[in-house]
Amino acid sequence: MERLAGGDRASFHPVFAALWPLLRRFAARHLRPEEAEDAAQEALVKIFFRAAGFDPSRSALAWALGIAAFEIRTARRRRQRRREVSPPDGFPAAAGDAAPTPESEAIARDLEAMLEEALGVLRPEDAETLRLYARGNRSEVAAATFRKRVERAIARLRTVWRTTDGRP
Amino acid sequence: MDDRETGLKERARRAYERGRLAGAARRSVLLLPVLGAASLCCPSPGAIVAGGAGLFAVVTFCLWRGQEFRLGVRPGLVAGFVPLLLPILVQAIGHACAPGRCLLFPAVCGLGGLAGGVALGILAPHPREGRGIPFVTACLIAALAGSVGCVLYGLFGLGVMGLGLLLGAGPILAARRA
Numbered sequence: 001m002e003r004l005a006g007g008d009r010a011s012f013h014p015v016f017a018a019l020w021p022l023l024r025r026f027a028a029r030h031l032r033p034e035e036a037e038d039a040a041q042e043a044l045v046k047i048f049f050r051a052a053g054f055d056p057s058r059s060a061l062a063w064a065l066g067i068a069a070f071e072i073r074t075a076r077r078r079r080q081r082r083r084e085v086s087p088p089d090g091f092p093a094a095a096g097d098a099a100p101t102p103e104s105e106a107i108a109r110d111l112e113a114m115l116e117e118a119l120g121v122l123r124p125e126d127a128e129t130l131r132l133y134a135r136g137n138r139s140e141v142a143a144a145t146f147r148k149r150v151e152r153a154i155a156r157l158r159t160v161w162r163t164t165d166g167r168p
Numbered sequence: 169m170d171d172r173e174t175g176l177k178e179r180a181r182r183a184y185e186r187g188r189l190a191g192a193a194r195r196s197v198l199l200l201p202v203l204g205a206a207s208l209c210c211p212s213p214g215a216i217v218a219g220g221a222g223l224f225a226v227v228t229f230c231l232w233r234g235q236e237f238r239l240g241v242r243p244g245l246v247a248g249f250v251p252l253l254l255p256i257l258v259q260a261i262g263h264a265c266a267p268g269r270c271l272l273f274p275a276v277c278g279l280g281g282l283a284g285g286v287a288l289g290i291l292a293p294h295p296r297e298g299r300g301i302p303f304v305t306a307c308l309i310a311a312l313a314g315s316v317g318c319v320l321y322g323l324f325g326l327g328v329m330g331l332g333l334l335l336g337a338g339p340i341l342a343a344r345r346a
Contacts, residue, residue, distance in 0.1 A: 004184075007234015012184065016177055041176055048180040049187035052234075 001060035004051050015051075020044060023068050030072045032079075039075040043068035118160050126153035185232075192231035196224050202252065206316050209259040215319045223248075223312040230305055236298035240305025247288035247306070247337075248313025251280030251329045255317045274328045277318040281329035284314055285336020292337070294344065307337075 003011040023043050027036040047064050054063060119127040129149045132138060138146045203220035207213035227245070230237040258276050288310050293302035310333060318329040 007188065007232075007238060012181060016180060020173070020176070041179075044176065045180055045183045048184040051184055052188040052191040 001051065001054055001064075002056040005054040005056065007052075016044075016048075019047065019064060023047075023064070026065060026068050027072055027075075031075055035075045035079065039071045040068070042074075043071040046071065118157060121160050122153065122156055125149075126156055129153045130157065188234065189228075189232045192228045195231055196228040199224055199227065202249070203316060206252065206256050209256050216316055219312060219316040219319055223309070223316060226305075226309060226312060230309070236301035237305055239293050239298065239302035240307075241309060243288065243291035243293065244306035244309025245313060246291055247284040247333075248310035250284040250287060251277060251314030251332070252317035254280035254283075255321065255325070274321060274325055277321060277325040277329040278332040280317065281314060281332020282336040283332075284310055284329075285333040285338070286340060287336075288333065289337040289340025289344070292341070295341070 001011075001015055004015050020040075023040040024036070027040040027043070030036075031039055043064075047067050050067070054060065119130060122130075126149075129146070130153045133146075133150045133153075141149070199220070203216070203223070206220065207216045227241055230241050255276050288306060292306040295303040297303065311330065314329045314333060315326050318325040
């Protein structure tokens, strides 16, 4: 790594060959298999991007694993966000392409009704923001502002949902 | 090694080169204030901008390439900054002479070149080290940096500065070789 930091291109392959399996194993230990590969790749690319600034007085392994650990945390946060945004199991959107059964249709209807009631408890502007977001539209505001409003509205909806246990 | 791993290796290699270039450019940016000061002192900054761009490009290239190329950057800049700054200082103090018609200016360039040459002789890597690349790089950077300052006084100023560099560095390098 020290030679690579100094600009020795010949040491690229040995460093790659040593790091890649190590990062894959490290990511696989902390993430699901489908996420581990991506996180390991991102970590590897970042390590090589920052290789020129590597401080030889530090441990190369600790430095590389530090970058990988950051990528793993990022992947976990991303997964958490996805879980928060995606609809609950049994909801029609999550059912995929399979034809809905009468039971799943009834559950979906109940959930929709509960969601509508929960939305009714929210402030009208929050409910409108969530409806726009669900339809894939956005109001006449900047993207960042809209995103912030959606986050706030979801947080309020979650609070309402929790306090009423989904039965407003 | 499968296709996916080959692709990843290529991505990593590109990232490595991009990272090196970004780091080199970040360090070269430190030259800009000095080059900016030089261009402010000059009545026709075109030549200074051209010389400064050349110096910036050479320093960035050497830092990006690394290894032997990088070894010559610091000695070259230290040696080159003497003939770069001295004429700017004299100009800033307010010595009123038209470019090319004042004897003080070529003398300043010669003096700066001589001092820079001595610094180059002491600091430059050995000419045989690293296939001569660090030595050539140091000389090139010193000459480019010096020319940015001395171009204020036209081609005569540049020539005197170059002569000063040679006279300053030559004997010391010869002594080091012996």
